[in-house]
Amino acid sequence: MDPLVARLRSAGCVFAEDEAAALREAASSPEALEEMAVRRVAGEPLEQVLGWAEFDGLRIRVAPGVFVPRLRSTLMVRLAAERLRPENGPIAHPGPAAPPPGGSAAADRPVLRVIDLGCGTGAIGAAVAGRVPDAEVWAVDIDPAAVDCARRNLPPSRVLLGDLYEPLPAGLLARVICANAPYVPTDAIALMPPEARDHEHHVALDGGPDGLDVQRRLIAEARGRLTPGGALLVETSRAQADATAALVQAAGLTPKVHTDDEIDGTVVAGTAPR
Ligand SMILES: C[S@@+](CC[C@H](N)C(=O)[O-])C[C@H]1O[C@@H](n2cnc3c(N)ncnc32)[C@H](O)[C@@H]1O
Numbered sequence: 714m715d716p717l718v719a720r721l722r723s724a725g726c727v728f729a730e731d732e733a734a735a736l737r738e739a740a741s742s743p744e745a746l747e748e749m750a751v752r753r754v755a756g757e758p759l760e761q762v763l764g765w766a767e768f769d770g771l772r773i774r775v776a777p778g779v780f781v782p783r784l785r786s787t788l789m790v791r792l793a794a795e796r797l798r799p800e801n802g803p804i805a806h807p808g809p810a811a812p813p814p815g816g817s818a819a820a821d822r823p824v825l826r827v828i829d830l831g832c833g834t835g836a837i838g839a840a841v842a843g844r845v846p847d848a849e850v851w852a853v854d855i856d857p858a859a860v861d862c863a864r865r866n867l868p869p870s871r872v873l874l875g876d877l878y879e880p881l882p883a884g885l886l887a888r889v890i891c892a893n894a895p896y897v898p899t900d901a902i903a904l905m906p907p908e909a910r911d912h913e914h915h916v917a918l919d920g921g922p923d924g925l926d927v928q929r930r931l932i933a934e935a936r937g938r939l940t941p942g943g944a945l946l947v948e949t950s951r952a953q954a955d956a957t958a959a960l961v962q963a964a965g966l967t968p969k970v971h972t973d974d975e976i977d978g979t980v981v982a983g984t985a986p987r
Contacts, residue, residue: 717736736750749762756908757777758913761779768787768840769843771843774862780913785976787840788978791844793841794845796889797841824849826885826889827849828850828891829853830890830931831855832872837893851885852867855876858914860872878934885938886943887943890939895924896927896953899922928949932957941986942984945982946980961983968982969983
């Protein structure tokens with residue numbers, strides 16, 4: 714048997730052949746391959762070792778410690794793209810920060826603005842832009858490692874470091890806010906697979922005692938950041954969906970729970986009044 718495949722298999726890698734091929738393709742030298750193999754055998758996620766993850770048909774740059782985008786989050790990408798398409802309904806004009814000054818024709822063009830809140834690598838924003846090329850994506854993360862990484866996947870000047878909406882320009886409104894913020898209850902982190910628990914920063918996972926601490930804050934402020942008729946999309950778990958939907962309702966948005974069993978995706982959409 715291929716010795717690399719054997720090493721990966723004995724370390725518990727289920728798709729050892731595929732992983733060995735990916736590592737060989739990514740390594741620039743035998744020494745680099747050995748270094749990557751050691752990291753992978755020690756339990757680091759394959760995507761962090763390779764430096765990229767496939768997400769919604771794109772190659773997204775990934776860095777050590779930064780949350781690896783999950784397949785389930787493509788449900789949010791699909792929903793965001795649907796909300797942004799003009800045939801989905803009239804598009805309200807954005808807030809004052811976006812249109813260029815001077816009253817040109819461009820100033821009258823509606824901006825398909827999206828905020829990717831808790832962006833991690835920026836995978837969700839990048840994938841939305843992949844589906845809706847004229848979308849204007851802004852992204853925020855509180856973790857400097859995530860911001861550095863997202864600046865390699867998105868236009869860097871619109872990737873901001875800070876807490877939730879705080880670093881965004883005042884008055885900036887979005888048609889869609891995508892929020893895959895941490896929602897794992899603190900005590901459940903210990904039960905997560907070691908790849909996540911040991912190699913993704915806890916700020917990316919820890920949602921507080923009931924998992925809803927960050928959601929509570931971002932949902933409460935969302936209405937003031939949405940254009941009329943705009944939508945907040947919050948990824949959550951199936952078990953937490955009713956609680957997330959109740960927070961959305963309490964914030965003055967109309968909630969709807971979307972699920973996709975094939976990818977284990979759950980997203981609560983909250984639509985702002987027109
Ligand atoms: C579950 S990860 C999701 C990352 C990315 N959205 C994705 O789906 O791949 C949550 C992200 O939210 C960020 N985060 C946590 N608390 C935050 C806060 N208060 N403000 C901004 N970002 C935050 C974390 O650093 C992490 O990158």
